[in-house]
Each structure stands twice: as structure tokens, then as C-alpha cells.
Amino acid sequence: MKKVFIVAFLITFTLSIKAQETRYSTKTNLNYYSEKVNKSDAYINERCVLDIYYPENIKDFPTVIWFHGGGLTQGEKEIPQALTKKGIAVIGVNYRLSPKIKSPKYIEDAAAAVAWAFANIEKYGGSRSKIFVSGHSAGGYLAMMVGLDKKWLAKYNVDANGIAGLIPFSGQTITHFNIRQEKNIPETQPTIDEFAPLFHVRADAPPLLLITGDRELEMLGRYEENAYMMRMMKVVGHKETKLLELDGYNHGMTEPAFPLLLNEIKRIIEKR
Secondary structure (H helix, E strand, C coil): CEEECHHHHHCCCCCCCCHHHCCEEEEEEEECCCHHHHHHCHHHHHHCEEEEEEECCCCCEEEEEEECCCCCCCCCCCCCHHHCCCCCEEEEECCCCCCCCCCCHHHHHHHHHHHHHHHHHHHHCEEEEEEEEEEECHHHHHHHHHHHCCHHHHCCCCCHHHCCEEEEECCCCCCCHHHHHHCCCCCCCCCCCCCCHHHHCCCCCCCEEEEEECCCCCCCCHHHHHHHHHHHHHHCCCCCEEEEEECCCCCCCHHHHHHHHHHHHHHHHHHC
């Protein structure tokens, strides 16, 4: 584990030296399920949409798929301001929410959105080999589930190992507390089953950067869950798992974490 202090956040990471000269466009409320699926379910048609923000005049750019937080019960898609004008595309995703639906519907939605990116990003000028999956809290949980349990993307003939990197912000690594509530499992009873990222640790997974707030200020157990995730990924032989703890920040730690996400994208791309 590495503690990250506020001085690190004074550094601005720019993936393209010409980012300030780049033109950007945004397309909103694009359905990521097929027309047939949308017509069959009004809630899918309403909720399962995404926004894409992308550079117009550069090619083969990286893409960040961003899943919002909210405990799987609330929240709205967003294009984080800290990720704009950085020479990358950002895809903000809405997914269905509990209690209107139950697990694993929101995981299915996350996989469908990632599959949409693999199928469509080249149309916007991006690279399929530079798709990163991220999100905060529940969004970080979804990012890990889609990237570690390969069955969700396999439905779309997408290999989860094609994801360039997983970068969850304060994601739950045990079974999500909302799923435990659906099963009448107390929130204070830790559970690791098929709906836990920890259940799917594997050596061949994409690079994994875990970022949490300060262990004394975070949600109960959130840092420790991520620390265990890091340890178990290393135990199974994964070579690129790292955990960063943001000293002095609580669960709402996204702003200081965004530069770290950008730096990780830069590191992975330059390593190739």
C-alpha cells in the first residue's frame, strides 16, 4: 500500500501535449442495448443510456468508461470535469437501479455499456486497445465485476482481458452491501460470493489500480477490503495490482483521485 499526500495532486497529467488545441464533442443519451431489447423493456429504454465526450481531431485516443456511485440505488451518469480536455474520451453510463430491479441487472447493464464501447469507439476515432474502466463507490464495484468476472462480457464476445486497465475509486470488493440487503444479509456481515470482486481474483486480469480514501475517514472497512483485494491479487500471481490510499480524504475522494487515474492511463500506454 502506498499513501498519497496532497502534494501529489498539484501535478497535472496531460495525455496529449496538444490537448489544449483539440476540439471536443459530446453525444448524449445513446442507448447501449439493442433496439430490440429497448423496445421490450421501458425501464431499460429510459435508463440504459450513456453520454460520450470525445476529441474530434485526434485518433487512437484512450477512453475512460465512468460508472457513477450511489449504492446501486441512486445516482446519474456524468462526464467528470477533471477528465475533460485531456486528449481522451469519457463515457458516462447510467444503469438500472435497485429497488426497481435486483442483482445482477446492474452488472448486466455495466457489461452491456462496456461492450458498446468496444463495438463503437473506433467510429469516434478511439482505440479498442485503450479502453479503461473506472467509477466511484458502486461504480467502482461495477467496474471490477465486469473486468474480473469474464462471463459478463463474454455474452457479447468481448474478452475482459481486452480492457486496458481497471481503476476503481473506493469500490466494494466484497459482495456489495445492497446485494446483501436484497438477500436479507446484515450489512455488518461480510460476504464473499459470486457477486464479490474478491471471488474473481485471477493472475491474467487487466492492470488494477485500487484507490481509496484515508482508512480512518473512509466508509467502514472500505480501505481494508481493497487492501485484501490487493493482497489476494498478488497471491494468485497478478503482477500489476496497486493500492493508493489518499491521506486526509474520506469516501468522497474523487477529485484528488482523477489525476492518479490519468497518470495510470499514461503509464500503461507508454509501457506498451
